[in-house]
Ligand code: C2E
């Protein structure tokens with residue numbers, strides 16, 4: 001009923017009323033009614049004459065006076081009755097109207113429209129009073145609909161602002177106080193853009209202009225607004241054009257505080273794109289930027305470069321000093337890397353001990369290898385970890401968009417390959433990607449796959465290289481050196497495939513086979529009465545760490561029947577700096593088998609020699625790099641002499657490796673070195689057959705021409 005009718009509009013023009021509503025109605029009524037009664041009293045005596053009452057009787061003064069009095073009384077009584085009946089009903093109406101008027105007065109004064117009258121007047125007549133009551137009820141309906149809307153507006157957490165096309169505020173909901181801390185009165189008549197962040201004003205104006213021009217985007221606009229405290233809050237505003245609606249006559253901006261959502265999004269973004277340990281961007285973010293840079297490189301030829309960095313010795317640090325120290329080291333390295341970059345360069349931690357740097361955009365044409373060298377220099381200073389100083393070394397691969405093979409491959413992959421090359425050619429280096437690297441990497445991938453069935457296919461073979469006593473050159477034993485007779489590639493160097501076997505874990509099975517095969521061969525070479533021939537076996541780190549390793553060795557000794565004293569296990573120094581108690585336990589367990597332990601490549605690894613006293617080492621093998629210069633370089637001669645002296649002091653056997661000529665032999669003899677090994681005495685060769693090889697025999701090598709797949713240095 002009343003709801004569906006349009007709200008009556010205020011009439012702009014005044015129509016003159018013929019009847020004045022405000023005249024005192026009941027006074028008029030009293031005058032009319034009493035007047036009418038008196039008039040009836042005046043007329044009544046003459047009326048009775050018409051009805052046949054004799055005139056002298058009808059005009060008697062007493063009767064005339066009585067009629068006048070009666071007319072007055074009836075008129076007055078009528079008036080009183082009317083006053084009671086109509087006045088009472090009107091009083092009901094006016095009471096309701098009063099209540100509503102009060103609600104409207106309070107609502108427009110305070111903005112609080114709640115608590116007004118809701119009582120409707122019961123309408124049971126079609127007369128004017130009924131009509132009036134009905135009109136009143138309709139008024140109440142309309143008012144309540146408005147109050148509901150106002151209450152929505154008032155209590156909404158959204159800020160509703162009505163502005164003119166220029167942004168001047170004409171109406172502001174009180175919620176602006178709760179949300180932005182401003183008083184709404186202070187905002188009315190100001191420019192809404194004064195509250196908007198300078199960076200967002202253009203977009204905000206654009207939204208308003210678009211709405212006024214009749215082409216609203218319909219999408220909420222994200223922007224910042226100033227809180228009374230001075231802080232910026234993230235808001236979202238939707239604009240609607242109600243300029244043509246006379247009740248509003250403005251653009252309605254509905255603004256919502258989305259700061260919480262923004263903060264959450266920020267936090268999630270941080271979590272999703274930041275490495276929590278180092279605070280650097282993580283792999284996800286790096287990949288994202290890398291893709292963007294590669295797009296720009298492809299479409300607009302914007303140069304770019306990628307550095308792939310890998311920490312060389314994190315594992316021993318983690319193992320010996322604990323993971324917390326390892327984490328501190330990673331953080332320190334991250335900081336050093338970051339310190340070598342310029343604004344706009346992106347450094348990220350990709351995983352574990354891998355980092356990457358992206359030089360893109362303006363920085364894309366920087367000398368990436370130079371940046372790599374800077375990083376390398378920044379790590380020259382040892383990192384302080386608690387009371388220790390640790391020397392950190394990185395292997396860095398560099399790939400830039402100037403190399404087409406790198407672009408084809410993807411710069412990250414290319415840099416990774418170059419890093420691998422740096423790592424396998426001595427570590428602690430910067431290697432710039434070249435086309436050839438990729439081919440080498442592909443070969444390695446293929447080799448890794450082939451290695452899986454090399455053992456079962458019988459492609460592995462042990463070569464033996466003699467170890468001789470000095471002076472004289474009598475063969476006292478052999479070192480077993482592994483070869484892989486690849487069906488297509490021929491003989492593959494252990495320097496190439498042993499790291500692959502370590503990567504894949506195959507080294508456990510392969511090492512077990514080497515131990516069995518070498519002990520079997522050594523046992524077969526022994527002759528009753530002759531001095532025992534020793535057998536040296538190389539043990540890789542992963543193999544040594546395998547819990548079943550000592551059992552494997554014990555089993556091989558049992559199976560072969562070889563005297564344990566004739567077996568020597570060659571270990572590397574890096575293996576000894578790991579978890580000391582664990583290593584000591586393992587070494588003891590091996591020593592209990594009765595075998596000997598040698599330190600391979602001695603002099604090239606860690607400078608602390610304290611473990612020589614702690615661990616049950618029997619033999620030092622002087623690295624070939626010292627032996628090479630022994631006849632020509634005083635330094636090399638001095639180092640070799642010192643090692644020989646150390647061996648003598650600690651009662652260790654000392655073997656000089658890689659002896660290639662007579663002058664080196666003479667120098668070693670003059671230093672008193674007790675043992676030697678090298679091409680001069682014999683190359684590694686396959687077992688010559690069932691007969692025992694002659695002591696000191698010069699054996700022709702069969703592995704000449706075996707082209708190494710990846711040169712090591
Ligand atoms: P390594 O233990 O230091 O072995 C000595 C290497 O020097 C051998 O290389 C040997 O052939 C070479 N060599 C010996 N005398 C001379 C010389 O006078 N001049 C030159 N230029 N080289 C000489 P190879 O056989 O290529 O082995 C390389 C490395 O592979 C070994 O170094 C060892 O670390 C590893 N390896 C070999 N066999 C095994 C194995 O069965 N297990 C494990 N885990 N590693 C092995």
Ligand code: CA
Nearest residue numbers: 479538570600
């Ligand atoms: Ca060795």
Ligand code: CA
Nearest residue numbers: 600601621657
């Ligand atoms: Ca060696």
